[in-house]
Amino acid sequence: MQNIHNKIKSIRLAKNLKQEDIAIKLGMSKANYSRIEKGDIALSPEKLEILQSIFNMTSGEILNHETAQERLGLPNHGALEEIVKQQAAQIERMKSNSENLLEALIKHFQKPIISSKLDSGNDIPNAIASVFAIDGIDFILNKDNIGEDHPLLAAYKQYKISLLGYGIGLFLDALIKETSKGSQRKDKE
Structure with a gap:
């Protein structure tokens, strides 16, 4: 063997x-x-x-x-193995850096929220929502860039689902309004 x-x-x-x-x-x-x-x-x-x-x-x-x-x-x-090890280490560093960036962004968005409140309470959900709303955040918030067990990954998926639901709701409302306008026009004719 x-x-x-x-x-x-x-x-x-x-x-x-x-x-x-x-x-x-x-x-x-x-x-x-x-x-x-x-x-x-x-x-x-x-x-x-x-x-x-x-x-x-x-x-x-x-x-x-x-x-x-x-x-x-x-x-x-072992030259090839060494290259693979270096690339794996680089991937781990990039994941760690992505997670650190997300934490820094949340703290960044949390500061204005805290300073605008009289009670200076933590409003982490709004800070997280602000991070999720950044254009291009999809490039960081995925299982390739942060650990699959990172709590923000699941929260981000929920956020995207709620946005999709909200968008569908707006579309349906607009469709119903247009349909009812059409019905009202026909009734008047």
């Missing part, structure tokens, strides 16, 4: 799975699972069976899986 650790990592990345998720299913820590992917720990037959189930592949398919390095004919010195 030479280089199986590279194949497991390649399959995991291709299937967009996280090390933590696989480690939990294997009943081990993320650190130990990471050591398997690095080739520091041998993969037991029992763990291979579980991986087959996770990846929905046979052991033969796992062993015959062609990694990106193998497809490109690159030597197995």
Whole structure:
């Protein structure tokens, strides 16, 4: 089972799975699972069976899986892995920066609201609504740019749904008014 650790990592990345998720299913820590992917720990037959189930592949398919390095004919010195690590780290930094920007925007919009109130109470919902109303905020408020579990992502989805409902309501009101005007004109004729 030479280089199986590279194949497991390649399959995991291709299937967009996280090390933590696989480690939990294997009943081990993320650190130990990471050591398997690095080739520091041998993969037991029992763990291979579980991986087959996770990846929905046979052991033969796992062993015959062609990694990106193998497809490109690159030597197995980890250069490609290093590039992938750097890009993954950059993506995480960008997500963190997006989340920090959202927090800063909420604080920015919250200041005028607080200063305009006599009781100086926090009006976070209005500040959040102000952030949601910014043109182009859709580019930041999505699961690619902020963590899927970020509370603003769910709130933003609700906000967009309510805007859609409001727009549909306005359209229906206008349609009803136009229809009733047409009916009144026909009645007068």
